[in-house]
Structure formats: C-alpha cells, structure tokens
Amino acid sequence: MTAQSLAADEALAWLALLRAPGLGAATIRTLVARHGSACNAVAHARRDASIPGAARDAVCAPDRETQAADRHWLGQPGHHLIPFASEDYPALLRDIPAAPAALFVAGDPTHLWSAQIAIVGSRNATAGGLANARAFARAFAQSGNVVTSGMAEGIDGAAHAAALDAGGTTIAVVGTGTDVIYPRQHGDLAARIRAHGALVSEFPPGTVGKPENFPRRNRIIAGLSLGTLVIEAGLNSGSLITARLAAEQGREVFALPGSIHSPLARGCHKLIRDGAMLVETADEVLGQLRGIGARLAEHLRGRLGDRVAGAEAASPAPEVQGRDPEYSRLLTLLEHAPVSLDELADRSRLPVAALSSMLLVLELDGVVSAASGGRYVLARPAENSGLPLRPGRGSA
Amino acid sequence: MTAQSLAADEALAWLALLRAPGLGAATIRTLVARHGSACNAVAHARRDASIPGAARDAVCAPDRETQAADRHWLGQPGHHLIPFASEDYPALLRDIPAAPAALFVAGDPTHLWSAQIAIVGSRNATAGGLANARAFARAFAQSGNVVTSGMAEGIDGAAHAAALDAGGTTIAVVGTGTDVIYPRQHGDLAARIRAHGALVSEFPPGTVGKPENFPRRNRIIAGLSLGTLVIEAGLNSGSLITARLAAEQGREVFALPGSIHSPLARGCHKLIRDGAMLVETADEVLGQLRGIGARLAEHLRGRLGDRVAGAEAASPAPEVQGRDPEYSRLLTLLEHAPVSLDELADRSRLPVAALSSMLLVLELDGVVSAASGGRYVLARPAENSGLPLRPGRGSA
Numbered sequence: 001m002t003a004q005s006l007a008a009d010e011a012l013a014w015l016a017l018l019r020a021p022g023l024g025a026a027t028i029r030t031l032v033a034r035h036g037s038a039c040n041a042v043a044h045a046r047r048d049a050s051i052p053g054a055a056r057d058a059v060c061a062p063d064r065e066t067q068a069a070d071r072h073w074l075g076q077p078g079h080h081l082i083p084f085a086s087e088d089y090p091a092l093l094r095d096i097p098a099a100p101a102a103l104f105v106a107g108d109p110t111h112l113w114s115a116q117i118a119i120v121g122s123r124n125a126t127a128g129g130l131a132n133a134r135a136f137a138r139a140f141a142q143s144g145n146v147v148t149s150g151m152a153e154g155i156d157g158a159a160h161a162a163a164l165d166a167g168g169t170t171i172a173v174v175g176t177g178t179d180v181i182y183p184r185q186h187g188d189l190a191a192r193i194r195a196h197g198a199l200v201s202e203f204p205p206g207t208v209g210k211p212e213n214f215p216r217r218n219r220i221i222a223g224l225s226l227g228t229l230v231i232e233a234g235l236n237s238g239s240l241i242t243a244r245l246a247a248e249q250g251r252e253v254f255a256l257p258g259s260i261h262s263p264l265a266r267g268c269h270k271l272i273r274d275g276a277m278l279v280e281t282a283d284e285v286l287g288q289l290r291g292i293g294a295r296l297a298e299h300l301r302g303r304l305g306d307r308v309a310g311a312e313a314a315s316p317a318p319e320v321q322g323r324d325p326e327y328s329r330l331l332t333l334l335e336h337a338p339v340s341l342d343e344l345a346d347r348s349r350l351p352v353a354a355l356s357s358m359l360l361v362l363e364l365d366g367v368v369s370a371a372s373g374g375r376y377v378l379a380r381p382a383e384n385s386g387l388p389l390r391p392g393r394g395s396a
Numbered sequence: 397m398t399a400q401s402l403a404a405d406e407a408l409a410w411l412a413l414l415r416a417p418g419l420g421a422a423t424i425r426t427l428v429a430r431h432g433s434a435c436n437a438v439a440h441a442r443r444d445a446s447i448p449g450a451a452r453d454a455v456c457a458p459d460r461e462t463q464a465a466d467r468h469w470l471g472q473p474g475h476h477l478i479p480f481a482s483e484d485y486p487a488l489l490r491d492i493p494a495a496p497a498a499l500f501v502a503g504d505p506t507h508l509w510s511a512q513i514a515i516v517g518s519r520n521a522t523a524g525g526l527a528n529a530r531a532f533a534r535a536f537a538q539s540g541n542v543v544t545s546g547m548a549e550g551i552d553g554a555a556h557a558a559a560l561d562a563g564g565t566t567i568a569v570v571g572t573g574t575d576v577i578y579p580r581q582h583g584d585l586a587a588r589i590r591a592h593g594a595l596v597s598e599f600p601p602g603t604v605g606k607p608e609n610f611p612r613r614n615r616i617i618a619g620l621s622l623g624t625l626v627i628e629a630g631l632n633s634g635s636l637i638t639a640r641l642a643a644e645q646g647r648e649v650f651a652l653p654g655s656i657h658s659p660l661a662r663g664c665h666k667l668i669r670d671g672a673m674l675v676e677t678a679d680e681v682l683g684q685l686r687g688i689g690a691r692l693a694e695h696l697r698g699r700l701g702d703r704v705a706g707a708e709a710a711s712p713a714p715e716v717q718g719r720d721p722e723y724s725r726l727l728t729l730l731e732h733a734p735v736s737l738d739e740l741a742d743r744s745r746l747p748v749a750a751l752s753s754m755l756l757v758l759e760l761d762g763v764v765s766a767a768s769g770g771r772y773v774l775a776r777p778a779e780n781s782g783l784p785l786r787p788g789r790g791s792a
Contacts, residue, residue: 132656257653257665260528260676269653269674278668280656 013038107198121155129232139282141168144370227252233267338375409434503594517551525628535678537564540766623648629663734771
C-alpha cells in the first residue's frame, strides 16, 4: 500500500454519502467541498436543505450492517477509497464530464496515474479477435503502458490476461463493487489483476451488476485512458459507448477493421467511418498516442503546478508552474537503470501520489520512461524504443 | 453502331498523329484545334514548327503497313476512334488533367456516357476478394450502372464477368491496343465485353502491353467513373494508383476493409486512412454516388447547354442553358416502360451522342432511370429502388 490513505472515519463518511439514494456525484463533491470534509458534510446533513429527504435520512441514520461491512472492506490491505479531491485521483479521469465523486480501488492505486490504453470489445469475440486482443495488450504492456479494460468476457478478459502474462500491469474497471466478481468465471483473473494492477469501481462494495452500471463503468475506462482501442464489436456493443465517450472526452479512438462479412467488424467499421483511427499494429496506436501525450503533458504540468502551489500558499508560486525546482530534483534521483516508485519515494521524500503525478508528466514529456514492474528510468535521447508517449527529446 | 462515325480519312489522320513519336495529347489537341481537323493538321505538318522533327517525319511519311492495318481496324464493325472534341467523348473523362487526345473503342461507345462505377483490385486476389468483387459488380449492374475496370486478372476480371452475368454492361479500359488481348486467358471475356459493353484504350491498335501503359490506363478508368471501389490491394498495387488518381480528379474512392493480417487488405486500409470511404455494401456506394451525381448533373447541364448552343450559334441561346426546350421534348418521348436508345433516337431525331448526353444529365438529375440493356425509363417520383444517381425527385 503506497498511496495516501483516508482516515477511517472520513472514508466511512464518504461511503455514507456515496450510498445515499439520489445523491449524484456533482452534489456530493459540492457538499464535501463546502463542508471541508465528508465527516463535516455528514455531521451537518440533517440541516442541509440541498440534500433530498431520502438521502438525508440515509446519511444521518446509515444501515448498521452495511456500515460494518464497509468498515471491514476499508480495513483490508490494498483497499482504497479515493475521493475526487484526493491527489491520488487520476488527473485524466478528473477531466471528464460527470467524473465519479470517488473511486474504490482494490490493488495498487498508483497505477491509476500511469499511462493507460484501453482495450475493449465484444463479449462473444471470435478466436481471431481474442488473438488480436492478446497481441495488442502484450505490445502495450511491453512498451510500459497499463492496459485498462472492463473485465468482461471475451476481448476484455483476453486483454487483461495477456497484459499480466507479459509481466505488465492492468486495470479492470468494473460495474459492480470491487468485491463482487462478475462475470463469475473471472475470479482467478480478478485476483491476478488485484495483485498486479488494480480493480477499480465507482460503486460501493457489495454493489451487484445492474445493466445501467455498465455504460457508467465504460466512461471511467475511457476517462482513465489516453486512448481506447476497439478490437471487435457488433453494432449494438457496449464497446461503441466506450469509444463514443472516449471521443467526447477528447481521447483518441482506435479500431481494428475486419471482413465486411463479419458482424463483429461492423461496430469497428462504424467507428472508423465516424472518425476513429483504423489501426493494423500496436505501433500505430503507440505512435499516435505520443502526439497526444505531448499535449496532455502541457495540460497536466499546468494543473500539477497549480495544485502543488495551491497546497503551499493561497497564490501559486511561479517557480513551480514549470518543471523546476521539484521536477529538476526528481530528475537527479532517476537513473538510466529502472528504479521503483517506492525507492524514488524514499530518495525524494515526496508523497507517492505526488511522485506518481510528476513521473507521469515527465513520462508524457519524453524525459522519463516507464519500465516493467512499475519502475521508472531516464529516457535516453538517442534511444527510440517502443516506450510510450515520448513526444520529443530536447525538452530536458 | 450507334455513335457518330469519323470519316475514314480523318480517322487515319488522327492515327498518324497519335502514332507520331513524342507527340503528347495536349500538343495533338492544340494542333487539330488550330487546323480545324486532323486531316488539315497532317497536311500542314511539314511546315508546322511546333511539331518535333521525328514526329513530323512520322506524320508526313507514315509506315504503309501500319496504315493498312489501321485502315483495316477502322473498317471493322464496332470499331471507333473518338477524338477529344467529339460529342461522343465522355464528359467525365474530358474533365481530368491530361485527358487522352482520343479513345479507341471496340464495342458500343454510347456506354461511355452511362454512369460508371470502377471496381479495381489485386491480380492475386483471394477467393473472398473475388467473391466480393462479383457481388459488388452484380449489385452495380443490377442498379443500372456500368461496371468499369482494367480487364486484369483477379478482381478486374471477376468484376467484368459478374456484371455481364447479371445482364449488365461493363467497360474494360486496357493498356494495350483494343485488338491485343492481355492477359491472354481473357480472350473470351474480351469478346463478351466487346459484345455487351466496350473495350477502350488510348493506345492505337496493335500496341502491346508495356509497364508504363498501365498507370496511364488507370487514370482513364478513374476518369470515366463517378467513383472507384478498391476490393483488395497490396501496398504496392496499381489499384492504389487508380484510387489516388480518382481522388485527385475529385471522384469518390471506396475501399473494402479486411483482416489486419491480410496483406491484400493493407492497400485498402491505407486508402481508408487517407480518406477513402470504408464500405461494407454496394448500397453504401450507390447512396454516396447519388450525392455526387447531383453535383455532376449541374456541371454537365451547364457544359451541354454551352455545347448545344455553340453548335447552333456563336453566342449561347439562353433557353437551352437549362433543360428546355430539347430536354422537355425528350421527356415527352420517354415512358414508364423502358425504351431503347435507338428507339429514342428514332423518335427524337436527335443524334445518338447528344441523346446519350442528355439522358445522362436527366439520369443524374433523377428524372430518368437507366434500365437493363441500355434502355431508359421515366423515374417514378414515389419509387425508391436501387437505381443509381437519383439526387432528388421534385426537379422534373
């Protein structure tokens, strides 16, 4: 457990808000911001007219049994509740419309800050589609990217498994509580993902799969990722929702073409006609995301500068708007051999969440490369490997 | 033989110019225009300093044996030489850069004025590719379009044969003389095309296949057609040249997607990435070409108005710029049952070439539909069949 943990009472208060019927993400975020914490929001809920009646009752008199279960879930190793305002909340997801008020994570939440590529597709994939999902996931993982998907049968499961088999990292965003295994046959896969990546959900523990949860889950998959690759999809596939959301969020959408006689190519063809990039190889995806990485790096650097500055003073200190001096100090701690995040945290005395954010910016900037096993290495100017998101070399 | 024939002497003079070494299409067109006819251009060639020396010698002292062979070719039924300025020269081809100075046709040259869709692709097509070529060619032919291709092995040959098998019309543009069968195994196919369509070439009779002829042939395929569909093509396929030329000529390019593991899908995928329309069905092609037909109809109507007017008076008569009165008279001669072009020529007393042009305009305008066997029928406003290029109904 490397990320910053929420105090138990604050986490329970968050759960009370998140479980309250009819309280939307935007309302919860506003409430917590106004009261300064979830604990305060809950304490003042009885007198808060902005909370609908039923939600107020639920927040003020939470179900004891549910609360005990939540306490139990929060106490397990590797379980995290990450509120919207937390430094651990991934920046790319924060940018989307209707971002979740909080995320539940089972596994290592620092992976949420790694460069992610979503692979999604049909639950009833063909053998060829599954082989393609495995090949692209392997290539993305081997180039240091996290493979993000929805842990569904078919393409999703194949992508997760192949990323893990390649020694990489994978994130599964689920439409249930992270403790509810769905589909059932993915119990072993879920355990592997939890151990070598993260299971992520916006739904509290114990939430069972409901049809309306899955499109909501899809917006998180798209929102966490720099780009979304659709491998095989019918015209009514949920993968098309994920792809549409990714496009609406300004992320890149990639699709594999297929035979005009294959019903599972139709969704991909529709996406290509609608502007998705037709890809034949993983390198095409990685090449395209390098350009996007460059733009995101600018954006993130500005945001992180604001945030670091905001934590220290009311007005941002100009010297942290760019990369100096924290970034320069971090660069002196990196080496040309991969260094683990924990080692860097020790050396830098920086909180792991802040460190992850800074490493992502440096990675998107092409100065640092992600290596296997969540390690980081200085990017060599002369090198031109398949490592991800390296927009330009001269900027260090 | 329905089109207007060139006088034998004028045709021979054209052949002398076309066979002269180093005389380009633009030079020949300028020469003939300046002298008023090919005969006059040849008669004055000795004193014309704009003709290079070798070409001048060839024009003034043509090889007797070649001339006898040319005379023989011209004397055969169904053989036509169509100069650039002729009314039979197809309007769409006239629009392209470096349009041929003349076309040699074996078959019925009035088909050159029909709405054409090009189908091209690899010579080493897969069984699936050949089946797709046949299915699209059949659908295009059944909807009244002429299928145009290059009579090569593979996709080209399959498209021609399927159009003929469906009772439709097909045009083969060849990179040899129309009397040279290439590839050799397409002798029977060439005979069928000649009987139920046309063999077309810019190369004089007897010209054998040279590698440099085929890209030139491809620009004619693209130039005759409203759009070009590529079925299967490797990255080095000549079909990509045809598609590029079609795009440069402002025509629509369509490509069929395929497996990312198929080398013959790569060329199609490249085209799609470069802006070609990904299509799964013939209806998508026909639907897209309806819009293009509407724009072309405007353009052609203007040109034809100019031409009809120019033939009658020095300044265009305003009343023929639109559709009246010649078009209105023609519409009264059409019926809701298909009428052949010859029958319409008899009824209207219009030259067949002018009639073909006017029918194409009306067809592109959605007022007239092409039926099988080169017949024409009034389009019914309520009808919505698969007939081609029907942009709107209210304009009649």
